[in-house]
Amino acid sequence: MLLGIDLGTGSVKALLLATDGTVIREASSTYPVLAPHPGWAESNPADWWNAVAIAVRTATVDDANQIQAIGLSGQMHGVVLSDAEGSALRPAILWADTRSGETLAAYHELDGQKQARLANPITAGMAGASLLWLRDREPQLYNTARWALQPKDWLRLQLTDTVATEPSDASGTLLYDLLADNWAFETIEALNLRSDWLPQIIPSSSIAGYLTAKASEHLGLPASLPVVAGAADTAAAALGNGLLEPGLVQLTIGSGAQIIALCSQPMVDSQGCTHLYRTALPKQWYALAAIQNAGLALEWVRGILGMSWQQVYAEAFAVPPGCEGLVFLPYLTGERTPHLDPNARGAWVGLGLHHSPSHLMRAALEGVAFALRQGLEALEATGASTTQLQLSGGGTQEIAWQQLLADILRVPLYTTAVTAASARGAAILAGMGTGIYTDTSTIHQLTPAPTLAATPGHFESALAEAWERYCALYPQLSRRSRG
Numbered sequence: 001m002l003l004g005i006d007l008g009t010g011s012v013k014a015l016l017l018a019t020d021g022t023v024i025r026e027a028s029s030t031y032p033v034l035a036p037h038p039g040w041a042e043s044n045p046a047d048w049w050n051a052v053a054i055a056v057r058t059a060t061v062d063d064a065n066q067i068q069a070i071g072l073s074g075q076m077h078g079v080v081l082s083d084a085e086g087s088a089l090r091p092a093i094l095w096a097d098t099r100s101g102e103t104l105a106a107y108h109e110l111d112g113q114k115q116a117r118l119a120n121p122i123t124a125g126m127a128g129a130s131l132l133w134l135r136d137r138e139p140q141l142y143n144t145a146r147w148a149l150q151p152k153d154w155l156r157l158q159l160t161d162t163v164a165t166e167p168s169d170a171s172g173t174l175l176y177d178l179l180a181d182n183w184a185f186e187t188i189e190a191l192n193l194r195s196d197w198l199p200q201i202i203p204s205s206s207i208a209g210y211l212t213a214k215a216s217e218h219l220g221l222p223a224s225l226p227v228v229a230g231a232a233d234t235a236a237a238a239l240g241n242g243l244l245e246p247g248l249v250q251l252t253i254g255s256g257a258q259i260i261a262l263c264s265q266p267m268v269d270s271q272g273c274t275h276l277y278r279t280a281l282p283k284q285w286y287a288l289a290a291i292q293n294a295g296l297a298l299e300w301v302r303g304i305l306g307m308s309w310q311q312v313y314a315e316a317f318a319v320p321p322g323c324e325g326l327v328f329l330p331y332l333t334g335e336r337t338p339h340l341d342p343n344a345r346g347a348w349v350g351l352g353l354h355h356s357p358s359h360l361m362r363a364a365l366e367g368v369a370f371a372l373r374q375g376l377e378a379l380e381a382t383g384a385s386t387t388q389l390q391l392s393g394g395g396t397q398e399i400a401w402q403q404l405l406a407d408i409l410r411v412p413l414y415t416t417a418v419t420a421a422s423a424r425g426a427a428i429l430a431g432m433g434t435g436i437y438t439d440t441s442t443i444h445q446l447t448p449a450p451t452l453a454a455t456p457g458h459f460e461s462a463l464a465e466a467w468e469r470y471c472a473l474y475p476q477l478s479r480r481s482r483g
Contacts, residue, residue, distance in 0.1 A: 207227070210227060228426075
Protein backbone atom coordinates (compact mmCIF):
# COMPACT_ATOMS: atom_id res chain seq x y z
CA MET A 1 0.00 0.00 0.00
CA LEU A 2 1.03 3.58 -0.65
CA LEU A 3 0.22 6.68 1.39
CA GLY A 4 -0.36 10.07 -0.24
CA ILE A 5 -0.53 13.24 1.88
CA ASP A 6 -1.84 16.46 0.34
CA LEU A 7 -1.21 19.60 2.41
CA GLY A 8 -3.91 21.98 1.17
CA THR A 9 -4.76 25.56 2.04
CA GLY A 10 -7.45 24.82 4.62
CA SER A 11 -7.12 21.08 5.19
CA VAL A 12 -4.81 18.13 4.76
CA LYS A 13 -5.93 14.94 3.02
CA ALA A 14 -4.43 11.49 3.48
CA LEU A 15 -5.16 8.71 1.01
CA LEU A 16 -4.23 5.05 1.31
CA LEU A 17 -3.83 3.48 -2.14
CA ALA A 18 -3.48 -0.20 -2.97
CA THR A 19 -0.83 -0.82 -5.58
CA ASP A 20 -3.53 -1.84 -8.08
CA GLY A 21 -4.99 1.68 -7.87
CA THR A 22 -7.84 0.92 -5.45
CA VAL A 23 -8.40 3.58 -2.81
CA ILE A 24 -8.50 1.84 0.55
CA ARG A 25 -9.34 4.83 2.72
CA GLU A 26 -9.31 8.64 2.71
CA ALA A 27 -9.32 11.10 5.59
CA SER A 28 -8.90 14.83 6.12
CA SER A 29 -8.38 17.33 8.89
CA THR A 30 -8.85 21.10 8.77
CA TYR A 31 -6.91 24.08 10.09
CA PRO A 32 -7.55 27.83 9.94
CA VAL A 33 -6.25 30.34 7.42
CA LEU A 34 -5.35 33.47 9.36
CA ALA A 35 -5.83 37.05 8.16
CA PRO A 36 -4.33 39.29 10.89
CA HIS A 37 -4.34 42.26 8.47
CA PRO A 38 -6.24 43.05 5.27
CA GLY A 39 -4.68 41.19 2.35
CA TRP A 40 -2.73 38.77 4.54
CA ALA A 41 -3.20 34.99 4.41
CA GLU A 42 -1.17 32.86 6.81
CA SER A 43 -1.19 29.47 8.51
CA ASN A 44 0.62 28.15 11.55
CA PRO A 45 2.73 25.16 10.42
CA ALA A 46 2.19 23.60 13.84
CA ASP A 47 -1.50 23.35 12.92
CA TRP A 48 -0.52 21.53 9.72
CA TRP A 49 1.62 19.07 11.65
CA ASN A 50 -1.17 18.26 14.11
CA ALA A 51 -3.74 17.90 11.32
CA VAL A 52 -1.44 15.58 9.35
CA ALA A 53 -1.32 13.22 12.31
CA ILE A 54 -5.12 13.15 12.58
CA ALA A 55 -5.64 12.52 8.86
CA VAL A 56 -2.89 9.92 8.53
CA ARG A 57 -3.94 7.96 11.61
CA THR A 58 -7.54 7.88 10.36
CA ALA A 59 -6.61 6.87 6.82
CA THR A 60 -4.19 4.15 7.87
CA VAL A 61 -6.07 2.64 10.80
CA ASP A 62 -5.42 -1.13 10.89
CA ASP A 63 -3.20 -0.86 7.77
CA ALA A 64 -0.17 1.14 8.94
CA ASN A 65 2.17 -1.85 8.76
CA GLN A 66 1.21 -2.51 5.13
CA ILE A 67 2.45 0.87 3.86
CA GLN A 68 5.47 0.68 1.55
CA ALA A 69 6.17 4.38 0.91
CA ILE A 70 4.85 7.91 1.40
CA GLY A 71 4.38 10.63 -1.22
CA LEU A 72 3.60 14.30 -0.69
CA SER A 73 1.63 17.04 -2.38
CA GLY A 74 0.96 20.59 -1.26
CA GLN A 75 -0.35 24.05 -1.91
CA MET A 76 1.94 26.13 -4.13
CA HIS A 77 3.77 29.46 -3.79
CA GLY A 78 3.87 29.74 0.00
CA VAL A 79 6.87 30.41 2.22
CA VAL A 80 7.83 28.76 5.49
CA LEU A 81 10.86 30.26 7.18
CA SER A 82 12.51 27.73 9.46
CA ASP A 83 15.65 27.19 11.47
CA ALA A 84 18.14 24.43 10.70
CA GLU A 85 16.08 21.85 12.58
CA GLY A 86 12.89 22.72 10.69
CA SER A 87 11.08 24.71 13.38
CA ALA A 88 8.96 27.42 11.75
CA LEU A 89 10.07 30.90 12.80
CA ARG A 90 6.79 32.64 11.92
CA PRO A 91 3.43 31.75 10.37
CA ALA A 92 3.65 30.58 6.78
CA ILE A 93 2.77 33.16 4.11
CA LEU A 94 0.29 31.56 1.69
CA TRP A 95 -0.46 31.88 -2.02
CA ALA A 96 -3.56 34.04 -1.38
CA ASP A 97 -1.51 36.66 0.49
CA THR A 98 -1.30 39.98 -1.38
CA ARG A 99 0.94 42.02 0.93
CA SER A 100 3.90 41.46 -1.41
CA GLY A 101 2.26 43.60 -4.09
CA GLU A 102 4.38 46.45 -2.79
CA THR A 103 7.59 44.57 -3.69
CA LEU A 104 6.83 43.77 -7.32
CA ALA A 105 8.63 46.84 -8.65
CA ALA A 106 11.91 44.98 -8.03
CA TYR A 107 10.80 42.27 -10.46
CA HIS A 108 9.66 44.78 -13.06
CA GLU A 109 13.10 46.44 -12.91
CA LEU A 110 14.79 43.20 -14.02
CA ASP A 111 16.06 43.19 -17.58
CA GLY A 112 13.84 41.62 -20.21
CA GLN A 113 15.86 38.43 -20.53
CA LYS A 114 15.70 37.64 -16.81
CA GLN A 115 11.96 38.27 -16.75
CA ALA A 116 11.44 36.10 -19.82
CA ARG A 117 13.30 33.16 -18.28
CA LEU A 118 10.96 33.22 -15.28
CA ALA A 119 8.23 32.50 -17.90
CA ASN A 120 5.51 33.69 -15.55
CA PRO A 121 3.57 36.87 -14.77
CA ILE A 122 4.86 38.94 -11.88
CA THR A 123 2.21 38.63 -9.20
CA ALA A 124 1.84 38.95 -5.44
CA GLY A 125 1.66 35.79 -3.37
CA MET A 126 4.58 34.07 -5.11
CA ALA A 127 7.42 32.93 -2.87
CA GLY A 128 9.96 35.31 -4.38
CA ALA A 129 7.74 38.33 -3.83
CA SER A 130 6.93 37.24 -0.27
CA LEU A 131 10.64 36.85 0.46
CA LEU A 132 11.25 40.40 -0.75
CA TRP A 133 8.58 41.56 1.71
CA LEU A 134 10.20 39.59 4.53
CA ARG A 135 13.61 41.04 3.67
CA ASP A 136 12.26 44.58 3.90
CA ARG A 137 9.74 44.23 6.74
CA GLU A 138 11.13 41.46 8.97
CA PRO A 139 14.89 41.68 8.40
CA GLN A 140 15.89 39.88 11.61
CA LEU A 141 13.93 36.76 10.69
CA TYR A 142 15.05 37.08 7.07
CA ASN A 143 18.71 37.12 8.07
CA THR A 144 18.57 34.39 10.72
CA ALA A 145 16.36 31.80 8.99
CA ARG A 146 18.16 28.73 7.64
CA TRP A 147 15.55 27.58 5.14
CA ALA A 148 12.83 29.17 2.99
CA LEU A 149 10.60 26.24 2.07
CA GLN A 150 7.42 25.48 0.18
CA PRO A 151 4.70 24.07 2.47
CA LYS A 152 5.01 20.42 1.42
CA ASP A 153 8.82 20.66 1.58
CA TRP A 154 8.56 21.91 5.17
CA LEU A 155 6.31 18.93 5.91
CA ARG A 156 8.84 16.55 4.39
CA LEU A 157 11.53 18.07 6.61
CA GLN A 158 9.38 17.18 9.64
CA LEU A 159 9.00 13.64 8.33
CA THR A 160 12.58 12.90 7.36
CA ASP A 161 14.96 15.53 8.81
CA THR A 162 16.14 16.14 5.22
CA VAL A 163 15.72 19.24 3.08
CA ALA A 164 14.87 19.23 -0.62
CA THR A 165 12.41 20.47 -3.20
CA GLU A 166 11.41 19.31 -6.69
CA PRO A 167 10.70 21.05 -10.01
CA SER A 168 6.90 21.34 -9.89
CA ASP A 169 6.95 23.40 -6.67
CA ALA A 170 10.23 25.22 -7.36
CA SER A 171 8.93 26.42 -10.75
CA GLY A 172 6.08 28.23 -8.98
CA THR A 173 8.25 30.48 -6.83
CA LEU A 174 9.22 33.25 -9.30
CA LEU A 175 12.78 32.22 -8.46
CA TYR A 176 13.08 29.50 -11.11
CA ASP A 177 14.46 29.56 -14.64
CA LEU A 178 11.90 27.54 -16.64
CA LEU A 179 14.15 27.36 -19.69
CA ALA A 180 17.21 26.12 -17.78
CA ASP A 181 15.07 23.99 -15.43
CA ASN A 182 16.87 25.16 -12.30
CA TRP A 183 16.94 27.95 -9.74
CA ALA A 184 17.36 31.34 -11.44
CA PHE A 185 20.52 32.21 -9.52
CA GLU A 186 21.36 35.31 -11.60
CA THR A 187 17.86 36.67 -11.07
CA ILE A 188 17.97 35.90 -7.36
CA GLU A 189 21.23 37.85 -7.14
CA ALA A 190 19.76 40.75 -9.14
CA LEU A 191 16.82 40.90 -6.71
CA ASN A 192 19.28 41.00 -3.80
CA LEU A 193 17.71 37.92 -2.27
CA ARG A 194 19.46 35.10 -0.47
CA SER A 195 20.00 31.85 -2.37
CA ASP A 196 21.66 29.86 0.41
CA TRP A 197 18.32 28.99 1.99
CA LEU A 198 16.85 27.46 -1.17
CA PRO A 199 16.95 23.65 -1.07
CA GLN A 200 18.45 21.25 -3.56
CA ILE A 201 16.10 20.31 -6.43
CA ILE A 202 15.57 16.57 -6.94
CA PRO A 203 13.13 14.68 -9.23
CA SER A 204 9.53 14.54 -8.02
CA SER A 205 9.52 10.74 -7.90
CA SER A 206 12.87 10.33 -6.15
CA ILE A 207 13.23 9.19 -2.55
CA ALA A 208 14.02 12.31 -0.51
CA GLY A 209 14.47 10.64 2.87
CA TYR A 210 13.09 8.15 5.37
CA LEU A 211 10.55 8.52 8.14
CA THR A 212 12.25 9.34 11.42
CA ALA A 213 11.42 7.68 14.71
CA LYS A 214 9.94 10.95 16.02
CA ALA A 215 7.71 11.38 12.96
CA SER A 216 6.67 7.72 12.98
CA GLU A 217 5.48 8.04 16.55
CA HIS A 218 3.55 11.23 15.68
CA LEU A 219 1.81 9.63 12.69
CA GLY A 220 1.43 6.08 14.00
CA LEU A 221 3.49 4.62 11.12
CA PRO A 222 6.53 2.34 11.00
CA ALA A 223 9.87 4.14 11.10
CA SER A 224 12.21 4.25 8.10
CA LEU A 225 9.48 4.28 5.45
CA PRO A 226 10.78 5.91 2.23
CA VAL A 227 9.36 9.40 1.64
CA VAL A 228 9.29 10.51 -2.00
CA ALA A 229 9.85 14.15 -2.95
CA GLY A 230 6.28 14.60 -4.22
CA ALA A 231 4.79 17.45 -6.24
CA ALA A 232 2.85 20.68 -6.11
CA ASP A 233 -0.87 20.08 -5.70
CA THR A 234 -1.83 20.94 -9.29
CA ALA A 235 0.88 18.72 -10.78
CA ALA A 236 -0.03 15.91 -8.38
CA ALA A 237 -3.72 16.23 -9.27
CA ALA A 238 -2.90 15.91 -12.97
CA LEU A 239 -1.00 12.70 -12.24
CA GLY A 240 -3.74 11.41 -9.95
CA ASN A 241 -6.37 12.03 -12.63
CA GLY A 242 -4.36 10.28 -15.33
CA LEU A 243 -3.34 13.40 -17.27
CA LEU A 244 -0.05 12.09 -18.56
CA GLU A 245 0.16 13.24 -22.17
CA PRO A 246 0.43 16.75 -23.68
CA GLY A 247 -2.82 18.09 -25.10
CA LEU A 248 -5.10 17.20 -22.18
CA VAL A 249 -6.79 19.99 -20.19
CA GLN A 250 -7.98 19.84 -16.58
CA LEU A 251 -10.09 22.17 -14.42
CA THR A 252 -9.53 21.90 -10.68
CA ILE A 253 -11.75 23.82 -8.26
CA GLY A 254 -10.66 24.10 -4.66
CA SER A 255 -10.08 27.31 -2.70
CA GLY A 256 -8.73 28.72 -5.95
CA ALA A 257 -9.18 27.21 -9.39
CA GLN A 258 -6.67 26.08 -11.97
CA ILE A 259 -7.11 25.25 -15.64
CA ILE A 260 -4.06 23.44 -16.94
CA ALA A 261 -2.93 22.26 -20.37
CA LEU A 262 0.00 19.82 -20.55
CA CYS A 263 2.77 20.55 -23.05
CA SER A 264 6.04 18.89 -24.10
CA GLN A 265 7.94 22.19 -24.49
CA PRO A 266 8.00 25.31 -22.27
CA MET A 267 5.55 27.63 -24.08
CA VAL A 268 5.81 31.14 -22.61
CA ASP A 269 2.70 33.34 -22.72
CA SER A 270 3.76 36.53 -24.53
CA GLN A 271 0.79 38.38 -22.98
CA GLY A 272 1.83 37.42 -19.45
CA CYS A 273 -1.68 36.36 -18.40
CA THR A 274 -1.09 32.66 -17.77
CA HIS A 275 1.55 30.72 -15.89
CA LEU A 276 4.00 27.99 -16.90
CA TYR A 277 5.19 25.33 -14.47
CA ARG A 278 6.82 21.90 -14.45
CA THR A 279 4.74 18.76 -14.06
CA ALA A 280 5.70 15.86 -11.82
CA LEU A 281 7.10 13.96 -14.81
CA PRO A 282 10.51 14.61 -16.41
CA LYS A 283 10.71 17.17 -19.24
CA GLN A 284 7.04 18.04 -19.18
CA TRP A 285 5.35 21.37 -18.48
CA TYR A 286 1.84 22.75 -18.11
CA ALA A 287 0.32 26.10 -18.96
CA LEU A 288 -1.93 27.36 -16.19
CA ALA A 289 -4.78 29.82 -15.87
CA ALA A 290 -4.86 30.55 -12.14
CA ILE A 291 -8.11 31.88 -10.71
CA GLN A 292 -7.52 32.99 -7.16
CA ASN A 293 -11.11 33.12 -5.88
CA ALA A 294 -13.24 30.05 -6.51
CA GLY A 295 -14.26 27.84 -3.58
CA LEU A 296 -12.75 30.51 -1.33
CA ALA A 297 -15.32 33.07 -2.55
CA LEU A 298 -18.23 30.61 -2.57
CA GLU A 299 -17.49 29.49 0.99
CA TRP A 300 -17.32 33.14 2.12
CA VAL A 301 -20.68 33.96 0.52
CA ARG A 302 -22.27 30.80 1.89
CA GLY A 303 -21.00 31.68 5.36
CA ILE A 304 -22.23 35.26 5.44
CA LEU A 305 -25.63 34.15 4.12
CA GLY A 306 -25.82 31.44 6.77
CA MET A 307 -26.62 28.70 4.24
CA SER A 308 -25.66 25.04 4.37
CA TRP A 309 -24.30 23.61 1.13
CA GLN A 310 -27.56 21.68 0.79
CA GLN A 311 -29.43 25.00 0.92
CA VAL A 312 -27.01 26.55 -1.56
CA TYR A 313 -27.77 23.98 -4.22
CA ALA A 314 -31.49 23.79 -3.47
CA GLU A 315 -32.13 27.56 -3.34
CA ALA A 316 -29.53 29.13 -5.63
CA PHE A 317 -30.46 26.96 -8.59
CA ALA A 318 -34.13 27.86 -8.16
CA VAL A 319 -33.15 31.42 -9.18
CA PRO A 320 -33.36 32.08 -12.95
CA PRO A 321 -30.13 32.38 -14.96
CA GLY A 322 -28.70 35.88 -14.87
CA CYS A 323 -30.08 36.44 -11.34
CA GLU A 324 -32.53 39.06 -12.61
CA GLY A 325 -29.80 41.61 -13.20
CA LEU A 326 -27.47 40.81 -10.27
CA VAL A 327 -23.76 40.20 -10.96
CA PHE A 328 -21.04 39.11 -8.51
CA LEU A 329 -17.31 39.81 -8.86
CA PRO A 330 -15.47 37.17 -6.79
CA TYR A 331 -12.16 39.05 -6.35
CA LEU A 332 -12.03 38.85 -2.55
CA THR A 333 -8.25 38.38 -2.46
CA GLY A 334 -7.29 40.13 -5.70
CA GLU A 335 -7.03 38.09 -8.88
CA ARG A 336 -4.41 36.44 -11.04
CA THR A 337 -5.56 35.28 -14.49
CA PRO A 338 -6.36 37.38 -16.44
CA HIS A 339 -6.16 40.63 -14.43
CA LEU A 340 -2.98 40.13 -12.38
CA ASP A 341 -4.34 42.63 -9.88
CA PRO A 342 -3.73 42.01 -6.15
CA ASN A 343 -5.89 45.05 -5.36
CA ALA A 344 -9.01 43.85 -7.19
CA ARG A 345 -11.96 43.42 -4.85
CA GLY A 346 -15.32 41.69 -4.91
CA ALA A 347 -18.77 43.19 -5.32
CA TRP A 348 -22.41 42.49 -5.97
CA VAL A 349 -23.63 44.93 -8.59
CA GLY A 350 -27.22 45.52 -9.66
CA LEU A 351 -28.93 44.89 -6.33
CA GLY A 352 -32.67 45.60 -6.14
CA LEU A 353 -35.46 45.07 -3.66
CA HIS A 354 -36.52 41.97 -5.56
CA HIS A 355 -33.23 40.20 -4.80
CA SER A 356 -33.08 37.59 -2.04
CA PRO A 357 -30.23 35.68 -0.39
CA SER A 358 -30.81 32.97 -3.00
CA HIS A 359 -30.11 35.54 -5.73
CA LEU A 360 -26.89 36.56 -3.95
CA MET A 361 -25.77 32.93 -3.81
CA ARG A 362 -26.69 32.19 -7.44
CA ALA A 363 -24.84 35.33 -8.54
CA ALA A 364 -21.76 34.12 -6.65
CA LEU A 365 -21.86 30.77 -8.46
CA GLU A 366 -22.25 32.51 -11.81
CA GLY A 367 -19.49 35.00 -10.96
CA VAL A 368 -16.99 32.24 -10.18
CA ALA A 369 -17.98 30.44 -13.40
CA PHE A 370 -17.49 33.67 -15.36
CA ALA A 371 -14.03 34.06 -13.81
CA LEU A 372 -13.23 30.52 -14.95
CA ARG A 373 -14.38 31.37 -18.47
CA GLN A 374 -12.04 34.36 -18.58
CA GLY A 375 -9.22 32.08 -17.44
CA LEU A 376 -10.09 29.52 -20.09
CA GLU A 377 -10.08 32.18 -22.81
CA ALA A 378 -6.65 33.38 -21.64
CA LEU A 379 -5.33 29.82 -21.83
CA GLU A 380 -6.78 29.33 -25.31
CA ALA A 381 -5.02 32.51 -26.42
CA THR A 382 -1.68 30.76 -25.77
CA GLY A 383 -2.61 28.04 -28.27
CA ALA A 384 -4.14 25.45 -25.93
CA SER A 385 -7.00 23.46 -27.43
CA THR A 386 -9.94 23.03 -25.06
CA THR A 387 -12.52 20.88 -26.82
CA GLN A 388 -13.26 19.27 -23.46
CA LEU A 389 -12.30 19.69 -19.80
CA GLN A 390 -11.60 17.05 -17.19
CA LEU A 391 -12.88 18.09 -13.76
CA SER A 392 -10.95 17.65 -10.55
CA GLY A 393 -11.27 18.84 -6.99
CA GLY A 394 -13.93 18.72 -4.32
CA GLY A 395 -15.60 21.85 -5.66
CA THR A 396 -17.01 20.14 -8.76
CA GLN A 397 -19.20 17.34 -7.44
CA GLU A 398 -22.71 18.84 -7.57
CA ILE A 399 -24.61 18.03 -10.80
CA ALA A 400 -26.36 21.40 -11.09
CA TRP A 401 -23.02 23.19 -10.59
CA GLN A 402 -21.41 21.02 -13.26
CA GLN A 403 -24.17 21.95 -15.68
CA LEU A 404 -23.81 25.67 -14.96
CA LEU A 405 -20.06 25.37 -15.56
CA ALA A 406 -20.63 23.59 -18.88
CA ASP A 407 -23.20 26.20 -19.95
CA ILE A 408 -20.86 29.10 -19.19
CA LEU A 409 -17.55 27.53 -20.28
CA ARG A 410 -19.18 26.18 -23.48
CA VAL A 411 -17.26 22.88 -23.43
CA PRO A 412 -18.18 19.32 -22.38
CA LEU A 413 -17.05 18.38 -18.87
CA TYR A 414 -15.75 14.96 -17.88
CA THR A 415 -15.19 13.51 -14.43
CA THR A 416 -13.34 10.55 -13.02
CA ALA A 417 -14.12 8.60 -9.86
CA VAL A 418 -11.21 10.33 -8.12
CA THR A 419 -12.15 12.47 -5.12
CA ALA A 420 -8.71 13.43 -3.81
CA ALA A 421 -6.62 13.69 -6.96
CA SER A 422 -3.64 15.47 -5.41
CA ALA A 423 -3.31 12.93 -2.59
CA ARG A 424 -3.74 10.12 -5.12
CA GLY A 425 -1.02 11.65 -7.30
CA ALA A 426 1.25 11.86 -4.26
CA ALA A 427 0.66 8.16 -3.57
CA ILE A 428 1.42 7.29 -7.22
CA LEU A 429 4.69 9.23 -6.95
CA ALA A 430 5.51 7.12 -3.89
CA GLY A 431 5.00 4.03 -6.06
CA MET A 432 7.19 5.47 -8.82
CA GLY A 433 9.97 6.32 -6.41
CA THR A 434 10.07 2.81 -4.97
CA GLY A 435 9.90 1.00 -8.33
CA ILE A 436 6.33 -0.28 -7.96
CA TYR A 437 5.27 1.72 -11.04
CA THR A 438 7.87 1.84 -13.77
CA ASP A 439 6.21 3.67 -16.68
CA THR A 440 3.30 5.96 -17.53
CA SER A 441 1.32 3.18 -19.22
CA THR A 442 1.14 1.39 -15.88
CA ILE A 443 0.01 4.57 -14.14
CA HIS A 444 -2.64 5.21 -16.80
CA GLN A 445 -4.16 1.80 -16.11
CA LEU A 446 -4.59 2.71 -12.43
CA THR A 447 -6.93 5.63 -13.15
CA PRO A 448 -10.68 5.22 -13.71
CA ALA A 449 -11.73 6.22 -17.23
CA PRO A 450 -13.35 9.67 -17.43
CA THR A 451 -17.10 9.84 -17.96
CA LEU A 452 -19.18 12.64 -19.47
CA ALA A 453 -20.66 14.82 -16.73
CA ALA A 454 -22.29 17.75 -18.58
CA THR A 455 -22.54 19.17 -22.07
CA PRO A 456 -23.23 22.83 -22.81
CA GLY A 457 -26.90 23.67 -23.04
CA HIS A 458 -28.47 26.67 -24.66
CA PHE A 459 -26.61 29.81 -23.61
CA GLU A 460 -29.70 31.66 -22.47
CA SER A 461 -29.95 35.33 -23.27
CA ALA A 462 -30.12 36.25 -19.57
CA LEU A 463 -26.88 34.36 -18.93
CA ALA A 464 -25.24 35.91 -21.99
CA GLU A 465 -26.22 39.38 -20.78
CA ALA A 466 -24.87 38.60 -17.31
CA TRP A 467 -21.58 37.52 -18.92
CA GLU A 468 -21.33 40.81 -20.81
CA ARG A 469 -22.05 42.79 -17.63
CA TYR A 470 -19.45 40.76 -15.77
CA CYS A 471 -16.76 41.42 -18.37
CA ALA A 472 -17.48 45.16 -18.32
CA LEU A 473 -17.52 45.57 -14.55
CA TYR A 474 -13.88 44.94 -13.65
CA PRO A 475 -12.50 47.61 -16.04
CA GLN A 476 -15.14 50.09 -14.88
CA LEU A 477 -14.59 49.52 -11.16
CA SER A 478 -10.81 49.35 -11.55
CA ARG A 479 -10.69 52.73 -13.28
CA ARG A 480 -12.99 54.23 -10.65
CA SER A 481 -10.85 52.95 -7.77
CA ARG A 482 -7.72 54.37 -9.41
CA GLY A 483 -9.33 57.69 -10.34
